[in-house]
Amino acid sequence: MCFWQVREVVSNAQFGDLIEFAYPIGYSHWGVYDDDGHVIHFGVAEEGHVKNIVRGYLQTVFPVCGDILIGETQIRRQLIADVNVPSGAHVMITNNRHARYPSPEEEIRCRRDALLGQEFPYKIFSLNCEHFATFVRFGQAVCNQIPGKSKNMECMEATEVFQNIVTPNES
Template identity: 30%
Template sequence: MGCCCPGCLLSPVPKPKEGDLIEIFIIGFQHWAVYVGCGYVVHMVPIGKVAGARISSVVSPLAERAIVKMELLSKVAGMYEYRVNNKHDDKYEPLPPNMIVQRAMEKVGKEVPYSLTQDNCEHFVNELRYGIPRSDQVQKAAQSMGISGVLVGFLFMVFAGTRSLSENH
């Protein structure tokens, strides 16, 4: 589905195609979505927090569930820059665009597991496009943090455990 409006034809940003991965640059991290056509993307949003990727991804590191939403790319990206980034096409064969869109649409409205390190929005879109869940952000953060990452991870687990205990009493 191509757009023929003059503004789109003149835009320096390449127009996304169905099945493309969209990387949204938010301060300190990236949010990921898959383009499904007509200006819409499918993405995951942690449950129980403020709606919208711009806020919920920042304030929801301890969320355990997410909801899959279909929203306008312009709403999801808001004031942040974004780009088409099918960065693993050279490593993995992408599924056909119609299959990527179909797989994404089947998940809309469903609750899915969420974990900042194992089931985040980047894992989600890579699974849809390539059939392989992976997150380069997590890998890069782990590499750059080195030994201090072990300490941060330990403190994160202690905090999460303390939070879980306090919620059960």
């Protein structure tokens, strides 16, 4: 990522904005702006030494998708500049690709607080970073970068997974 892109995003982003890390090969990593230059996103889950070595190898062999091959993620809060993306990725504020209106700030904060630190399996078609980011911002999980899928359609599976954590069923 270019330093000037990060600086521009940080100087213009507002809490709850969708942050897109556009990869050179045509798909993107997504997060939600969380003030002070930070983003919340599907990050790498905590792992031991052996898994860290395996991840490093996969990232060398598959620099764009090595993380998702491991399949475990954790919702993390990181500085935008520290998010691990492939060389040549562009970072930008992208709030206009999902045909939805943002939730009130209190609702976005509630979803963020409930999901921060949670671990999830990474499922490219039904539980990915774009599903997470759109759920936090809109209250509905949407992913528009899956080939062959209709655009702007809610992924009920991802919405349900996230919603069950935000407002667990009382027994």
